[in-house]
Each structure stands twice: as structure tokens, then as C-alpha cells.
Amino acid sequence: MRAKKRILIVEDDEMVITLLKILLEKEGFQLVVARDGNKGAEAVQNIKPDLILMDIMLPYKSGMEVISIAKKKYKEIPIIVLSALGQVEQTIDEAMRIGVADVIAKPFVVDKLLSRIRTLLKK
Template sequence: MKVLIAEDDNLIRKTIEVKLAKDGYTVIACAEGSEAVESIQAEQPDVVLTDIMLPAVSGLEIVSTVKNMEKAIKVMVLSAMGQENIVEEAFKLGADDYMTKPFSLTELSIRVKKLVNSIH
């Protein structure tokens, strides 16, 4: 199973990457939105974790791009506190789940597993 992370904060991205790799996923990590869109189209991940605020292409644009693709890819949005209206917009675009930063890596791991299990 492949998981793509779109997160511009290096520490958060690296931390998630290490945790999900330990969980047995193939992880693709991207620091900006345009890189994430290219990687999603090339790699066809099973799950995408995207921050809302990204350079070049926003997390909302990533959700929209993924949900307009042929393949059923699950999307989890990562947002800072106080972005409830943006999270609501993400769900309208087709996001499958969201987590508010800061979050527990254990909870993130459980939610990713739940998304992966919902694919089959």
C-alpha cells in the first residue's frame, strides 16, 4: 500500500514518513502541492495525506484533483486549529477524513489503516 504525504513542514513530514514506513507502507513525501499532484498522477497512491496550506497548489486543490481521478484514492486532510470552514470545504470536495494539528502519531496510524481497509 502506498501513502503520499503532502506537507511543507519538514519536521512533520519526516515524522509522519518514518511512522508510516514503520507501519509497512510505501511512503512518498512531497513538500509542496504541485510536486504532490505530479506524484499522485505518477505513483497512484492508495491514500493521500495533505496539509491544507501548501506552496504552489493548496491542499483543497489536491483533494479536488484526487477525487476527479479514475482511481478511488482515499484522502485525509491535515489542518491547523481554527480552519473548520476550510475542512468543511475539503469534505465537500470529497475528503475522506481529517485531523487537526497537532495530532497523535498513533491516532494518525490508526486512521490511515482504517482508510486503507476501507479500499477493499
Template sequence: MKNVLIIEDDKLISSLVRFRLNKEGYNVTTVDDGLTGFSAIEQGIHDLIITDVMMPHKDGIEILNYSKKINPKIPVIVLSSLGEEEGTVIKAFELGAADFIPKPFNPNELSVRVKRLMRD
């Protein structure tokens, strides 16, 4: 079973994504801030990371950067609210993000993107 780490401070989004991915057969861990996300990444048991950009303590760009230092092979999907700077998208891809999904997003689309990354 593949392990997915979700780092998202919005409990509704986190629950929605967890429910959807559990239904797809993934083992999902959720944390609600960047600092706890760092600790979860250090445990090194995840096959995919999904992170929000704006969060308490550490933001999604810091999460992405840290994740790539710990294990550059783990794909990271970055979620971001519409209206956040275009520069954030560019920065995320420069740091090695596997995908970028603007909020609000369609759970079916997220599921397809996760499947694609887990196959590679």
C-alpha cells in the same frame, strides 16, 4: 505493500509521519508542495494521500479536488492547523475527503486512521 503519498511543506511533520507509517509497513512518498503533489498524483501509484491545507503553489483543497478527478477511489486525509477556518473542514468533506485531522495530532491516532482507511 500499500503506498502512501504525503504532501506536506513542514519537513518535521512530514518526517514524523513518514517514519511512523514506514514502521507500520507502508511505502511512503513525501513531497513538500502542492505542485509536486499534482505530479505525484498523476503517477497514480498511491493507495492513500495525506495532504496539508496551507502549502506553496497549490493548497490542500486543490490537491483534494485534483486527486478526486484523477481517481475518486483513493482516500485523502486532510491535515490542518488549529485555527484555520471551519469552512475548510466542510469544504474538504464536500469534495470527498475521507478524514480530517487537526494539527497538532497524535501519530498513534493518525496511524489508526490510516489503517482504517486501508482496510476499507
């Protein structure tokens, strides 16, 4: 059994990726980064992460498409959507309908995100 929990980050903003890598590696998580929807869908199929952090606006495939793929294959994997503030309301309804665990607005509060990740990984 692997000791470190594996988090898949599907995000195309390099600043957000860098921030998440710094925060989550410091917390001891193993990270896999996919920078577009196609790579995100591929990673979901190949690595079976313990948790997914998902952007919605991505090149090639949208975050919603990747979430649908993930939920068809692994219903139990918690997904946190990181959405730009202007997209949050419309994203929440659609994301919750397809089974995400949470939607957090960007820019996000670091402590809130870390707390949510820890909670979901304990379930």
C-alpha cells in the same frame, strides 16, 4: 500486486514530514513525499497512491486544489487532510464537500492517525 500500501504525503513542514516518515515506515508503508502543491498534483497523477495525507497550506497550489485533481482522477483514493488547528473548522466543510475521508488537526495524536489510516486502507 504490490505488498506494501503506498501513501503520498503532501506536506511542506519538514518536522511533520520527518515524524510521518518515522511512524509510517515503521508500520511498513511505502512513502512518497511531495513538498508543495505542484509536486503533490504531479505525484497524484503519476503514482496512484493507496492513500493521501494532505496539508492545506502549501506553496504553489493549495491542498484543496490538489484534492480536486486527485478526486477527478481517482475518486476511490482516501484522503486525510492534516490541518493546523486554527484552520480546521473552515477546512472540514470544504474538504468534506469535495470528498475527503477525514480532517485531522495538527498537532495530531499519533495513535488516532495510524488507526484512521489502517481503517481506510482496509476498505
